[in-house]
Amino acid sequence: MTEQDIAMFVKNSYLRWTNHILVRLLQRNIRIDDVKAALMNCEIIEQYPNDYPFPVVWYWDAQ
Numbered sequence: 001m002t003e004q005d006i007a008m009f010v011k012n013s014y015l016r017w018t019n020h021i022l023v024r025l026l027q028r029n030i031r032i033d034d035v036k037a038a039l040m041n042c043e044i045i046e047q048y049p050n051d052y053p054f055p056v057v058w059y060w061d062a063q
Contacts, residue, residue, distance in 0.1 A: 001049070001057055003042055010039050 009015055017032070025032065042059035049055045 001044070001047060001055070003044055003059075006042055006044075006057070006059070007040050010036050015039075 015036075024030075025035070038061040039059070042061055044057055044059050046058040047056070
């Protein structure tokens with residue numbers, strides 16, 4: 001997965017917002033638009049493509 005792949009997922013609304021994520025965002029007063037903006041400008045620093053149940057990507061907001 002590349003930074004461009006992540007940006008494409010965000011642009012095309014391919015993100016899956018689980019209940020857990022939505023609850024955490026609400027608890028921390030983080031807007032979905034802020035998460036999307038961070039993902040559009042990210043730099044991948046680590047990847048775990050074989051993690052279960054979903055691959056994990058650690059990223060740094062490059063801005």
